[in-house]
Amino acid sequence: xGGITQSPKYLFRKEGQNxxxxxxxxxxxxxxxxxxxxxxxxxxxxxxxxxxxxxQKGDIAEGYSVSREKKESFPLTVTSAQxxxxxxxxxxxxxxxxxTQYFGPGTRLTVL
Amino acid sequence: QKxxxxxxxxxxxxxxxxxxxxxxxxxxxxxxxxxxxxxxxxGPELLMYTYSSGNKEDGRFTAQxxxxxxxxxxxxxxSQPSDSATYLCAMSAGVTGGGNKLTFGTGTQLKVEL
Numbered sequence: 085x086g087g088i089t090q091s092p093k094y095l096f097r098k099e100g101q102n103x104x105x106x107x108x109x110x111x112x113x114x115x116x117x118x119x120x121x122x123x124x125x126x127x128x129x130x131x132x133x134x135x136x137x138x139x140q141k142g143d144i145a146e147g148y149s150v151s152r153e154k155k156e157s158f159p160l161t162v163t164s165a166q167x168x169x170x171x172x173x174x175x176x177x178x179x180x181x182x183x184t185q186y187f188g189p190g191t192r193l194t195v196l
Numbered sequence: 197q198k199x200x201x202x203x204x205x206x207x208x209x210x211x212x213x214x215x216x217x218x219x220x221x222x223x224x225x226x227x228x229x230x231x232x233x234x235x236x237x238x239g240p241e242l243l244m245y246t247y248s249s250g251n252k253e254d255g256r257f258t259a260q261x262x263x264x265x266x267x268x269x270x271x272x273x274x275s276q277p278s279d280s281a282t283y284l285c286a287m288s289a290g291v292t293g294g295g296n297k298l299t300f301g302t303g304t305q306l307k308v309e310l
Contacts, residue, residue, distance in 0.1 A: 088239075090239075115296065117297075124204065124302060125302060126202075126284065126300040126301060126302040126303060127240075127284070127286075127298075127300040129297060129298075132297065142297070172237075174239055174240070178296060182228065182245055182247070183228040183230075183288040183290055183296045183298065184228075184230060184242055184245050185242075185286075185298060186242060187232075187239035187240045187241070188239050189238060189239045190237070190238065190239045192237070
């Protein structure tokens with residue numbers, strides 16, 4: 085069954101802690117993306133990676149970090165420098181061809 | 197002004213109605229246009245994809261793109277309660293836009309009532 089998985093589904097963090105969100109895909113896609121979704125603001129791009137061992141900042145990268153050591157995996161770390169981390173985080177991937185992206189189920193992060 | 201504008205709704209229609217959802221945009225470099233459906237607390241699901249101007253039909257769904265007016269639409273015929281969701285438009289300038297990045301509208305919340 086091909087798809088994108090994200091874990092955990094819900095995550096609670098205390099202020100000052102770093103947390104890492106997992107994203108795995110078995111679609112053999114080269115490109116992967118991380119978005120943040122807040123009510124009334126749509127999806128905003130945090131980081132993206134077009135190939136293994138390479139990634140670029142998106143529109144709101146401050147306070148976040150990523151790595152892309154394997155084609156299948158693109159974890160996102162929300163650091164303590166992110167001032168307002170409570171949000172719904174979505175991971176997506178894109179294969180060759182059309183500019184369509186396929187999304188995982190999301191992780192809801194809440195800072196206590 | 198945002199690059200992509202989308203009425204947030206909520207839009208409430210009776211079952212069986214024809215629904216029209218719209219987005220306007222300002223970046224003339226956009227050439228790939230998508231509609232996603234997102235149920236509450238779930239990831240967006242790709243519904244329709246269109247390249248450049250024109251119409252595309254898939255079952256009860258029709259996507260229209262008018263690049264001259266910078267306006268895209270999604271029509272849903274014979275709407276069902278299961279269509280109740282938030283609909284996101286998205287668009288891309290392709291590789292020339294840098295990383296094939298998508299720009300999203302804020303989403304329109306649709307409720308189809310029995």
